[in-house]
Amino acid sequence: MKGLLLAWTLVCLPAIATAQALSTAAPGASGSATNKFLAEAERVVDAASRPAAPWDGPRTGPRAQPGKHIAVVAEDLRNGGILGVVDGVLEAAKVIGWSVKIFDAGGMPDLRLKMLENALASRPDGLIIVGGDARALLPGLQPFAERHLPIVGWHVAAKAGPVPGTPVAMNVSTDPLEVARVTALAAIVQSHGNAGVVVFTDTNFQVAQSKANAMAAVVRACSGCKLLEVRDVAISRAGELMPDTTRALLKDYGKRWSYALAINDIYFDYAAPVLTQAGLPNSALSMLSAGDGSESAFLRIRTGTFQTGTVAEPLNLHGWQLVDEMNRLLAGEGVTGYVFPVHLVTAGNVTADGGDRLVYDPDNGYRDIYRHIWQRP
Template identity: 80%
Template sequence: MRCLLLAWACACMPSIATAQGALTDPVPGASVVAQEYLTEAKRVIDAAAQPAPHWNGPRNGPRAASGKRIAVVAEDLRNGGILGVVDGVLEAVKVIDWNVKIFDSGGMPDLRLKMLANALASRPDGLIIVGGDARALLPALQQFATRNIPIVGWHVAAHAGPVPGTPVAMNVSTDPLEVARVTALAAIAQSGGHAGVVIFTDSSYRIAQDKADAMAAVVRACSGCTLLEVRDVAISRSQELMPGTTRALLAGYGKRWTHALAINDIYFDYTAPVLTQAGIPNTAMVMLSAGDGSESAFLRIRTGTFQTATVAEPLNLHGWQLVDEMNRLFAGERVTGYVFPVHLVTADNIAVDGGNHLLYDPANGYRDIYRRIWQRP
């Protein structure tokens, strides 16, 4: 991907691209550059908002291993993204005929290692981690590795694929930086290049901080936009902290705050009610999320309640992919490393690809493809 030379910012930021397209190099001249950047931003988000592409993932692989026991350690099942992935895992293991035991850390740091210890004590054949940070959990994960228990995860590192320096053979994810950039570009395009932005993140997770940094870089590159603040709020405490945080930001920035960007939809579950109580019109505050496409986010987008977009992950598909990657490890094969393209959900496309069921579930036949790979009816 080409580096977008931001002439008006005198800086070169990482590529702004999706699997569908990339921004082109602007021409000299501040006003022309700004307009071309806005035009190209609209092109990129329009491409990201297209219906799910045809399946371009694996079509071949080992048949299903039989009788496997899988431990699933979830960071916090209150998080819609994590819950959606776990639901996908449960759907897939019914087809592949494995047994699963779920351990929920509840978003509590002191429970993460305990849940992993409990999972190890259950004597699983494989471990799936959903959420969390693989490097922070490394001491506990090494105990699985010493027993030759394969590990795959979802959103456990900043990039998809094997996690270097850990026994995690595959981190299933879309490209988090592209998710973040498309989200920020959507805010710029929807504002006509005049967004006043607050970004919400949770710095205790590397993937969250990287997404926030990527969104901030895109906003700073917009000559007519203002990055008001990057606010660090623990996801696990969002219900407790977001109402007061929202009121404080409204008091501090007033009408200058026009757009809220977040690394996860859950922040907006507790922001929207405060905005309503404060009498803020739906059109006066625009919320966009860089993941994960929760039911509540789909409802807000559908009803036009502040949120206009979410870069939704194919959570159920990712659950199936986790099971397939694990099956490959059981067979002594390498993981696929497959990364699904970024997809922007808006009011214009929310009715397709599972949107009527309040989730992003690509209509590309992935279930039937995995069944054929596993040789399961």
């Protein structure tokens, strides 16, 4: 897949607002081709940085299915993205009139299937998975499918929508590959096409590896940029591993390392203090994340502490969408397949759309729209 992504990226990258092809300049390209690449990259990044557009998701659907009990299995509630989605599920469940029980795997591989067993034992009407990998969890999901219990998830596969080969009817997510491409393009724009990049990923998750491959492909397509390394660091061990990893990278690459790209903001929670301890000025290294939009990321962006961007997920909105997709399944209908547009948070827009509360919460009225769909006050 990595080779396909690279080949595809070298030909074109879709623009966010216009869906027009973004031509890229391969290494050694002419100055005019490079300038064209940078200009198109700026258009994509500018489009992703605009305020949230009016709601373009579903406006009709089944009314609330009353009195349901939903089990939520979370990969790791220490992860700000996962916690934000679970909070959204709880908020929406209160409105729709459901009870929710949460099971936290704590990022521990040996606990994931156990939490699914515990969730099944709670006799739910449906299952929501937040984080994790649907295919890796398949042995634990099959008993739910055998009981004809609907399953939806968040960030459980590399693409939004139904997850083939699993009983997951809907993976709620922004487009992971578009998130990754926008993140890498933002680094290229900020560096004026001269970024020295390290990419952080977690190969335990297909979606994380796909994001990393996409970011690496974009960096390789920039003639003046250098992909220094793709570093595999387990998210569940980020606190343990990132300090020494950051020190080692500083030693290996020095000033050549000017941009850090990651599949999640959590890596930067543990890298930033090391950069400060090393005496680096905030301008020495820029960090951008392809997903999450945690409170700590917003704080770093607001204070100018190394992080210059995060392609923030609308975490609370995604929690509401999970509840809506589940409600449709419980009513015997199909899922919407809705994918929310990609949004890049930078210092220029960090206070908009919920940013004053350190979250990306689109100001597009989605709560009232879902209430109307469910016929709930």
